[in-house]
Amino acid sequence: MPPLITTAIEDTLGALARARQRSLTIGLVPTMGALHAGHISLIRAARAETGFVVVSIFVNPTQFGPSEDFHRYPRPFDQDVQVCAAEGVDLIFHPDSGTLYPVGYQTYVEVHGLEEVLCGASRPGHFRGVVTVVCKLFNIIQPAVAYFGQKDAQQARIIQQMVRDLNLPLAIQVQPIVREADGLALSSRNQYLDANQRRQATVLYRSLEEVRELVNTGQRDAAILVQTMKNRIATAAAARLDYAAVVDFETLKPLERLHGQALVALAVYFGSTRLIDNILLKVDD
Amino acid sequence: MPPLITTAIEDTLGALARARQRSLTIGLVPTMGALHAGHISLIRAARAETGFVVVSIFVNPTQFGPSEDFHRYPRPFDQDVQVCAAEGVDLIFHPDSGTLYPVGYQTYVEVHGLEEVLCGASRPGHFRGVVTVVCKLFNIIQPAVAYFGQKDAQQARIIQQMVRDLNLPLAIQVQPIVREADGLALSSRNQYLDANQRRQATVLYRSLEEVRELVNTGQRDAAILVQTMKNRIATAAAARLDYAAVVDFETLKPLERLHGQALVALAVYFGSTRLIDNILLKVDD
Numbered sequence: 001m002p003p004l005i006t007t008a009i010e011d012t013l014g015a016l017a018r019a020r021q022r023s024l025t026i027g028l029v030p031t032m033g034a035l036h037a038g039h040i041s042l043i044r045a046a047r048a049e050t051g052f053v054v055v056s057i058f059v060n061p062t063q064f065g066p067s068e069d070f071h072r073y074p075r076p077f078d079q080d081v082q083v084c085a086a087e088g089v090d091l092i093f094h095p096d097s098g099t100l101y102p103v104g105y106q107t108y109v110e111v112h113g114l115e116e117v118l119c120g121a122s123r124p125g126h127f128r129g130v131v132t133v134v135c136k137l138f139n140i141i142q143p144a145v146a147y148f149g150q151k152d153a154q155q156a157r158i159i160q161q162m163v164r165d166l167n168l169p170l171a172i173q174v175q176p177i178v179r180e181a182d183g184l185a186l187s188s189r190n191q192y193l194d195a196n197q198r199r200q201a202t203v204l205y206r207s208l209e210e211v212r213e214l215v216n217t218g219q220r221d222a223a224i225l226v227q228t229m230k231n232r233i234a235t236a237a238a239a240r241l242d243y244a245a246v247v248d249f250e251t252l253k254p255l256e257r258l259h260g261q262a263l264v265a266l267a268v269y270f271g272s273t274r275l276i277d278n279i280l281l282k283v284d285d
Numbered sequence: 286m287p288p289l290i291t292t293a294i295e296d297t298l299g300a301l302a303r304a305r306q307r308s309l310t311i312g313l314v315p316t317m318g319a320l321h322a323g324h325i326s327l328i329r330a331a332r333a334e335t336g337f338v339v340v341s342i343f344v345n346p347t348q349f350g351p352s353e354d355f356h357r358y359p360r361p362f363d364q365d366v367q368v369c370a371a372e373g374v375d376l377i378f379h380p381d382s383g384t385l386y387p388v389g390y391q392t393y394v395e396v397h398g399l400e401e402v403l404c405g406a407s408r409p410g411h412f413r414g415v416v417t418v419v420c421k422l423f424n425i426i427q428p429a430v431a432y433f434g435q436k437d438a439q440q441a442r443i444i445q446q447m448v449r450d451l452n453l454p455l456a457i458q459v460q461p462i463v464r465e466a467d468g469l470a471l472s473s474r475n476q477y478l479d480a481n482q483r484r485q486a487t488v489l490y491r492s493l494e495e496v497r498e499l500v501n502t503g504q505r506d507a508a509i510l511v512q513t514m515k516n517r518i519a520t521a522a523a524a525r526l527d528y529a530a531v532v533d534f535e536t537l538k539p540l541e542r543l544h545g546q547a548l549v550a551l552a553v554y555f556g557s558t559r560l561i562d563n564i565l566l567k568v569d570d
Contacts, residue, residue: 104535136452139453166421167421
């Protein structure tokens, strides 16, 4: 059966009420559409663990800065519906902006401390927009489990913090990064890259793997690891570094020496396209 | 049966799950304790309309400013339990600060535009704290209906806006102000007043009633109404005006001429005790 598609909140609530009457657990995969294998891995996890899988498709204006790519962000809706149908999605929630942000809208959720660093430093207001729309989607869909990608590590961390702090009654599942054969992390923004940029874009993955190797061989000095990434990124002529960071995964604060759960994260521009990637390293000693 | 009292979130969720298994609708009356006839009117509304009445009692630190009365705020818990027992409350949720704000807590909900005016101008951060804790209580208790007093008109308006904006799945009921025989609005803070202040404190009610009379006889000029209140407050030697305002109830923005739903609101200090009161006036012409 093809997925039901709803745009209005009331229709969505009706479909969810019917699923609950059938005692189905609800799983939510919040997306901005342009679904790729990364999203599909989230949908499959939801399909395996829950009885009624909802994919939301909404390019959320409040998480884009004024000079960012909100208008050119890809919106291949028909193709996304086909992907969802093939993956056995039950419901696609596809609201428009006026549905989620009606006239007079004025409420925002903020996770202080985690929002202002890493991607938040380059994209002021971005995580406020993400957290707010995700909170709204959680309240509308009321899933038992919601699925996010490790690719957006800071986003996943912030959403986990919001869920914990606001006592939201659901579980968050974070799924591993899905990569192209050459290591490039899947992203809806990869399609912005020209052939030369695409070739050089593997430099993010290669930088992170170089850090992993160094840590495996005992390196614990974060400054050396950061410098290693900067040097590697500098070898790609089309790349312009936004940030390279080694932070504590709980606090997202810079580490001096690696210990516990460390997030090694990169953001790199190719032209006006901004790519991110990361690895999580667990260091016991 | 006396009300169940829970302090831990897990115990609370357990009690609520049992109520839901019995198909009982849940009503929530969020309070800071020191229950008076105003709170009781909320509890009775909840008792009449819902099957399982929860009263939360929590003096919320995040809504008090550093120089405000958080520490001396009354906490007559045993007496509150008796009130709840007499009113047939099912569950008292009485968490401590560490339960609602564990170490590392960092998420806040903000309703921009409505928070900074009226009481928010005198109490920066107050409504951020109110809205955040109420959002948390809604997520923990998941009531079908939550009850608030018209006495805190701005609070009620802001919470309604939050519920609408964040798509929270519950209804908000606002109950009329309960007054002493001489017109003073009930408040847990009235007990701070000495005999002389208490006598003069009716000046808030008298000011509002004077405005009502003027509006009934055709006065629509908000500046004249505000000046009338200021003059009346000035007749009470122990009173010091914080604000007197005539605002649109939807936007909380000052009106020049009365039309639609107008909120006439006052905040007045007696010594360090700050009292508030208000009336809602519906003006058709």
